[in-house]
């Protein structure tokens with residue numbers, strides 16, 4: 070059982086990948102999911118060129134649900150419906166929480182170590198509220214399985230990604246996966262993990278990093294991801310007309 074410090078990316082004795090189940094061994098993972106969109110623009114024209122819709126999408130995964138706590142579902146991700154299927158014209162964000170976020174804030178040890186009582190359902194509520202504020206569609210997922218994490222990132226049809234790698238922060242396979250994505254990816258962390266002597270390898274593959282702003286790291290990351298989809302007047306060389 071890894072300690073919280075090991076989960077945070079401090080040096081370990083064995084390689085992280087050796088502790089991950091192989092793809093196919095695992096059939097279930099903890100996922101917090103929300104897919105929502107709200108009216109209004111994402112602060113400008115959608116990169117897809119059509120106006121945002123006002124649809125609210127909710128999970129359709131009740132048949133595989135093993136437990137339900139607010140928006141937090143335990144279910145088979147292989148049954149996951151295309152989350153953004155009915156959201157043409159709306160900016161789509163994937164917010165992915167990595168290893169350990171499923172239990173964050175649920176034990177005194179975690180609350181003390183991360184100085185936070187926020188649990189995954191609180192993260193989910195914050196992410197949904199931000200999506201609604203920004204007028205974007207969002208899918209919020211959490212997994213403790215590295216292969217699943219990579220599969221979700223590579224397979225998503227989201228326009229941009231916000232990720233808290235948490236316990237996956239030192240996984241070269243995740244770095245490689247993110248580096249190969251052709252869409253904006255922002256890394257976020259609730260706390261300032263640098264202050265505890267931890268580091269993340271993932272940062273170098275991302276467009277940017279936001280940490281230490283508590284749950285607002287997520288809203289800032291989502292806003293940054295939306296902005297990254299739009300051309301800036303300061304882009305150099307300027308985009309071709």
Ligand SMILES: O=C1C[C@@](O)(C(=O)O)C[C@@H](O)[C@@H]1O
Nearest residue numbers: 076077235236258259260262
């Ligand atoms: O699990 C976590 C939480 C964290 O990602 C954060 O959100 O503050 C910081 C990471 O270093 C750590 O592994």
